Amino acid sequence: MKISSILGLNARTQLFAYKYNTARGKNIADSKIQTAKALKKTGIAHPRIFRKFRDPDEVLNFDWTKLPDKFALKPSRGLGGAGIIVVKKKLKDGTWLTTQKEKVSVEDLKLHALDVLEGAFSLGNDPDVAFLQEYVGRAKTFRRWAYRGTPDIRIIVFNKVPVMAMLRLPTRESGGRANLHQGA
Incomplete structure (x- = not known):
């Protein structure tokens, strides 16, 4: 695999998130409360x-x-x-x-x-x-790999098709947070 074939976070945001999501969709994604409502509505x-x-x-x-x-x-x-x-x-x-x-x-x-x-x-x-x-909390399965916090899986959907996913694991460096901005 060539390094140029890796889709980084910035490219993902610029090339796909901004371009293909509606203002309403971005508003829902930016709000944890609105996201929870959308998840509930779909039974997730x-x-x-x-x-x-x-x-x-x-x-x-x-x-x-x-x-x-x-x-x-x-x-x-x-x-x-x-x-x-x-x-x-x-x-x-x-x-x-x-x-x-x-x-x-x-x-x-x-x-x-x-x-x-x-x-x-x-x-x-x-x-x-x-x-x-x-x-x-976190499932026992993840205790071996996750430091203190709760891991999560992010799934990226494009045109209603899951196209990629990532596992976010809390680390010692991130202070037990599963957030990329904090070192996970």
Whole structure:
């Protein structure tokens, strides 16, 4: 195989994503919440979203103490995997332990959600929606290869035909995140 026959991320985006996707399609792909709606509509399994925050009052008035032991707090239109907190365990002192082995409190989560609303992690730093999502974890099969985080498989479909796929594995270098922008 020649090096010139490899389709890199930039070429994929420039030659295919921008050219062949509608503005509506790109909008759905850029929003984790809209993507979840599209997946649900087509019957594709995905982590359940159990709370959305669109304004600061919703963040401040939410009963954070009622959260499950495991969950993820995410920006809808986050960029490069930034702004995602994945919690895997509730501790006896009322705080949680993240997959990055950091303790977070209710106040930490509130402040993070408010940062998301302000656009701290979004495309173009535009105001965003924060949401809480079910924690998926990782299959035992991947534990040998995935450092701390959850791996995923991305499938690229062109004209309704799957044409390529990639396995994203969290690495030590990426801090346990399966995101290419963070070293996975």
